[in-house]
Amino acid sequence: xxxxxxxxxxxxxxxxxxxxxxxxxxxxxxxxxxxxxxxxxxxxxxxxxxxxxxxxxxxxxxxxxxxxxxxxxxxxxxxxxxxxxxxxxxxxxxxxxxxxxxxxxxxxxxxxxxxxxxxxxxxxxxxxxxxxxxxxxxxxxxxxxxxxxxxxxxxxxxxxxxxxxxxxxxxxxxxxxxxxxxxxxxxxxxxxxxxxxxxxxxxxxxxxxxxxxxxxxxxxxxxxxxxxxxxxxxxxxxxxxxxxxxxxxxxxxxxxxxxxxxxxxxxxxxxxxxxxxxxxxxxxxxxxxxxxxxxxxxxxxxxxxxxxxxxxxxxxxxxxxxxxxxxxxxxxxxxxxxxxxxxxxxxxxxxxxxxxxxxxxxxxxxxxxxxxxxxxxxxxxxxxxxxxxxxxxxxxxxxxxxxxxxxxxxxxxxxxxxxxxxxxxxxxxxxxxxxxxxxxxxxxxxxxxxxxxxxxxxxxxxxxxxxxxxxxxxxxxxxxxxxxxxxxxxxxxxxxxxxx
Amino acid sequence: xxxxxxxxxxxxxxxxxxxxxxxxxxxxxxxxxxxxxxxxxxxxxxxxxxxxxxxxxxxxxxxxxxxxxxxxxxxxxxxxxxxxxxxxxxxxxxxxxxxxxxxxxxxxxxxxxxxxxxxxxxxxxxxxxxxxxxxxxxxxxxxxxxxxxxxxxxxxxxxxxxxxxxxxxxxxxxxxxxxxxxxxxxxxxxxxxxxxxxxxxxxxxxxxxxxxxxxxxxxxxxxxxxxxxxxxxxxxxxxxxxxxxxxxxxxxxxxxxxxxxxxxxxxxxxxxxxxxxxxxxxxxxxxxxxxxxxxxxxxxxxxxxxxxxxxxxxxxxxxxxxxxxxxxxxxxxxxxxxxxxxxxxxxxxxxxxxxxxxxxxxxxxxxxxxxxxxxxxxxxxxxxxxxxxxxxxxxxxxxxxxxxxxxxxxxxxxxxxxxxxxxxxxxxxxxxxxxxxxxxxxxxxxxxxxxxxxxxxxxxxxxxxxxxxxxxxx
Numbered sequence: 007x008x009x010x011x012x013x014x015x016x017x018x019x020x021x022x023x024x025x026x027x028x029x030x031x032x033x034x035x036x037x038x039x040x041x042x043x044x045x046x047x048x049x050x051x052x053x054x055x056x057x058x059x060x061x062x063x064x065x066x067x068x069x070x071x072x073x074x075x076x077x078x079x080x081x082x083x084x085x086x087x088x089x090x091x092x093x094x095x096x097x098x099x100x101x102x103x104x105x106x107x108x109x110x111x112x113x114x115x116x117x118x119x120x121x122x123x124x125x126x127x128x129x130x131x132x133x134x135x136x137x138x139x140x141x142x143x144x145x146x147x148x149x150x151x152x153x154x155x156x157x158x159x160x161x162x163x164x165x166x167x168x169x170x171x172x173x174x175x176x177x178x179x180x181x182x183x184x185x186x187x188x189x190x191x192x193x194x195x196x197x198x199x200x201x202x203x204x205x206x207x208x209x210x211x212x213x214x215x216x217x218x219x220x221x222x223x224x225x226x227x228x229x230x231x232x233x234x235x236x237x238x239x240x241x242x243x244x245x246x247x248x249x250x251x252x253x254x255x256x257x258x259x260x261x262x263x264x265x266x267x268x269x270x271x272x273x274x275x276x277x278x279x280x281x282x283x284x285x286x287x288x289x290x291x292x293x294x295x296x297x298x299x300x301x302x303x304x305x306x307x308x309x310x311x312x313x314x315x316x317x318x319x320x321x322x323x324x325x326x327x328x329x330x331x332x333x334x335x336x337x338x339x340x341x342x343x344x345x346x347x348x349x350x351x352x353x354x355x356x357x358x359x360x361x362x363x364x365x366x367x368x369x370x371x372x373x374x375x376x377x378x379x380x381x382x383x384x385x386x387x388x389x390x391x392x393x394x395x396x397x398x399x400x401x402x403x404x405x406x407x408x409x410x411x412x413x414x415x416x417x418x419x420x421x422x423x424x425x426x427x428x429x430x431x432x433x434x435x436x437x438x439x440x441x442x443x444x445x446x447x448x449x450x451x452x453x454x455x456x457x458x459x460x461x462x463x464x465x466x467x468x469x470x471x472x473x474x475x476x477x478x479x480x481x482x483x484x485x486x487x488x489x490x491x492x493x494x495x496x497x498x499x500x501x502x503x504x505x506x
Numbered sequence: 507x508x509x510x511x512x513x514x515x516x517x518x519x520x521x522x523x524x525x526x527x528x529x530x531x532x533x534x535x536x537x538x539x540x541x542x543x544x545x546x547x548x549x550x551x552x553x554x555x556x557x558x559x560x561x562x563x564x565x566x567x568x569x570x571x572x573x574x575x576x577x578x579x580x581x582x583x584x585x586x587x588x589x590x591x592x593x594x595x596x597x598x599x600x601x602x603x604x605x606x607x608x609x610x611x612x613x614x615x616x617x618x619x620x621x622x623x624x625x626x627x628x629x630x631x632x633x634x635x636x637x638x639x640x641x642x643x644x645x646x647x648x649x650x651x652x653x654x655x656x657x658x659x660x661x662x663x664x665x666x667x668x669x670x671x672x673x674x675x676x677x678x679x680x681x682x683x684x685x686x687x688x689x690x691x692x693x694x695x696x697x698x699x700x701x702x703x704x705x706x707x708x709x710x711x712x713x714x715x716x717x718x719x720x721x722x723x724x725x726x727x728x729x730x731x732x733x734x735x736x737x738x739x740x741x742x743x744x745x746x747x748x749x750x751x752x753x754x755x756x757x758x759x760x761x762x763x764x765x766x767x768x769x770x771x772x773x774x775x776x777x778x779x780x781x782x783x784x785x786x787x788x789x790x791x792x793x794x795x796x797x798x799x800x801x802x803x804x805x806x807x808x809x810x811x812x813x814x815x816x817x818x819x820x821x822x823x824x825x826x827x828x829x830x831x832x833x834x835x836x837x838x839x840x841x842x843x844x845x846x847x848x849x850x851x852x853x854x855x856x857x858x859x860x861x862x863x864x865x866x867x868x869x870x871x872x873x874x875x876x877x878x879x880x881x882x883x884x885x886x887x888x889x890x891x892x893x894x895x896x897x898x899x900x901x902x903x904x905x906x907x908x909x910x911x912x913x914x915x916x917x918x919x920x921x922x923x924x925x926x927x928x929x930x931x932x933x934x935x936x937x938x939x940x941x942x943x944x945x946x947x948x949x950x951x952x953x954x955x956x957x958x959x960x961x962x963x964x965x966x967x968x969x970x971x972x973x974x975x976x977x978x979x980x
Contacts, residue, residue: 122858136780144771249522251771252523394642
């Protein structure tokens with residue numbers, strides 16, 4: 007057994023293809039790591055700028071109602087391995103009592119030049135996707151076919167060795183050879199990552215990278231086994247080579263690109279959207295009625311929501327809706343620096359009204375979210391997940407999904423941020439209630455002391471720990487492993503039954 | 507030579523790869539056609555609805571008065587969808603399909619919300635920002651550019667990797683060269699043979715594709731579109747011959763066909779898959795663009811500067827007209843500056859994209875992408891053409907407003923202010939209409955350089971193959 011492995015190993019190591027595979031993989035991975043690190047650093051700088059700017063903008067506001075608390079999603083350093091949704095989905099969002107924030111309400115900062123998105127971007131997993139699968143097939147195509155042709159297989163089989171052992175020896179030795187370029191290139195890119203000052207990887211991140219390596223090996227093995235299968239089935243090197251290339255082109259190039267245009271895109275559930283939006287609209291209409299009712303029946307004559315306050319500053323109010331993403335909000339801002347003398351008696355009325363309004367807005371926003379959350383799930387997430395399942399029919403899709411999950415750049419990883427933003431909104435509204443911010447004079451006027459932003463709870467977003475990543479990645483890794491086992495059994499059966 | 511070519515073609519016609527190629531190309535082209543037939547009518551409908559709406563704005567404003575037209579401008583401008591969208595998608599979803607006419611800014615209101623100072627419209631170039639709401643996986647387009655750029659080039663290598671090395675392995679190369687045929691004839695014969703045997707399934711697939719598209723009643727192709735399709739087909743052949751030449755070059759130099767295929771595949775992966783994206787990222791990291799927030803910050807000082815100027819004019823109480831003139835100047839200047847700022851941003855972004863495109867042009871796959879985009883009337887250059895069209899029309903419309911105002915004897919001829927302009931309604935038919943046009947000769951000019959580069963690539967590779975083959979020992 008060991009002799010067999012040694013023989014195979016030497017056979018593979020001394021070839022041109024091994025040298026070429028190692029060289030090309032190293033070159034591509036290192037060159038791209040450089041570019042990706044620069045890109046990550048730029049995104050990080052733009053994130054830091056945004057955080058600073060949002061803080062400054064907030065501090066400048068003298069009233070609570072005019073202040074906009076914005077939180078920013080930091081770029082994920084592991085996006086260098088698989089960028090996933092990290093660059094694509096929104097990375098800043100306003101957290102306020104008016105709206106329960108979701109992924110669809112987020113904006114983009116630092117997307118400097120949207121035209122540049124036209125150029126495809128690349129990550130390390132993509133390089134592996136294309137190149138490792140190619141190498142695996144090139145290593146495999148003549149494993150059996152070549153030996154059939156040169157007659158050495160017959161020679162080997164005259165020895166008292168089981169066919170299973172030959173198969174295992176071939177598999178192990180080739181995999182050992184194939185793992186060398188993978189590990190070497192990853193090692194180099196990790197060294198590059200650690201030398202960069204702006205990227206700090208913690209122990210969890212290294213475990214995640216370990217997960218990516220594990221998945222890469224499983225992916226590599228799938229393609230090697232596909233090559234072996236073709237080689238064992240065709241028995242001729244030229245046919246095996248031809249077929250392998252065709253299969254590679256189909257699985258890596260054609261299928262992932264074409265399948266989503268071939269399957270009919272699920273019709274957007276308009277009925278669902280309309281009904282959900284109508285229910286949301288109802289909530290806000292009720293809210294509007296109650297608001298007007300309050301203004302009409304309170305102690306102060308007149309129905310002006312600003313209590314006819316005249317001063318230096320501005321005010322605005324209004325509803326905003328965007329049915330496509332089921333967005334509906336109400337916003338009233340009153341930002342005054344001071345008032346005339348005769349307005350002073352109106353103040354308690356206004357304060358009481360804003361207290362009422364704040365509580366009502368929070369309540370309506372919370373109730374909206376109860377409708378909005380499942381509806382958004384059904385309108386956007388489910389069709390997208392369906393498409394992802396289609397992509398997973400090719401090992402490339404499974405590999406991509408699994409590495410995204412490890413890196414935390416998959417949809418779930420990005421949604422974690424918005425989950426944190428929602429929790430932050432909760433603590434923010436609690437703070438507003440506890441400190442009676444809505445009823446305070448600072449809500450709309452800065453004349454008796456400006457709004458105090460320093461006491462606000464701080465937002466902190468930590469990526470989930472490795473367990474969560476593993477939980478999300480393991481189904482796909484398992485899928486790849488299963489595929490390996492199935493392919494191996496099929497090859498074994500073919501090889502055992504074949505006549506030499 | 508024809509003999510060799512014929513032999514090659516016969517050889518290929520009976521092979522497994524020919525059958526697989528035909529099936530694959532047919533499947534892809536049919537997918538492409540079906541998708542186009544499904545989506546293009548919707549696209550055209552959307553465009554027409556938008557144009558009708560925008561035209562109704564124009565009509566309403568013209569019917570109201572010349573001043574309203576001067577203040578609110580025409581409706582938004584929309585990019586006409588190209589009938590050849592199936593040839594190249596051109597990153598169209600990432601490009602905005604409209605140039606917007608901004609509402610006149612309101613500079614001052616009284617307590618009741620009445621507008622005291624309101625300016626005039628200006629052009630603005632919005633971003634297509636649908637992208638960050640899309641939670642689905644990235645959908646790539648199965649357009650001709652993809653089929654030719656990635657699939658056909660791979661097929662070309664697949665057909666040629668064993669052209670010489672395979673024959674050398676079998677010993678037939680020696681046999682052939684024993685005849686009194688010069689080597690360059692053999693090479694050209696092989697080249698033509700491979701090119702033709704790839705062209706057969708490709709032409710067949712294209713034919714089926716065009717048959718499906720042209721017979722459908724929903725899509726109409728003009729003669730010009732057919733001309734463009736012809737050019738695109740020719741470019742596809744040129745591009746394919748590049749990879750055929752590359753295949754012959756490597757195949758002549760390398761002893762074993764397996765090694766030859768491997769080298770070719772690695773070259774292909776580098777040229778077609780990796781180079782376009784890596785080079786683009788490198789290019790974009792050279793020049794960080796102005797971010798959105800910075801862009802908005804630039805705006806304020808300019809506005810303050812204008813206010814000061816305006817106030818100077820406002821306080822001079824010599825004549826009533828002087829005040830109006832100051833107002834008019836303030837409004838026009840404001841709109842102009844706003845427009846200039848927007849235009850500068852567009853220019854800056856454009857130059858960045860151009861740089862990236864120039865650098866990625868080293869890869870023939872990118873060249874092909876640009877060429878097909880150019881002739882299909884989609885993509886970035888087309889977007890710029892559209893923006894230019896809107897700018898030209900804007901100038902035309904402003905001249906028209908000034909001329910019409912001059913013709914009205916009751917007007918004070920102070921533009922952009924309600925008191926100084928003609929208040930008469932004008933016939934909407936007299937107002938010039940915006941028309942988004944595509945110009946073939948202009949496309950040729952922009953494409954000439956890239957076409958030349960692609961031809962150069964082919965020539966270099968062909969002569970390389972010739973040199974390699976002449977020197978090779980059999």
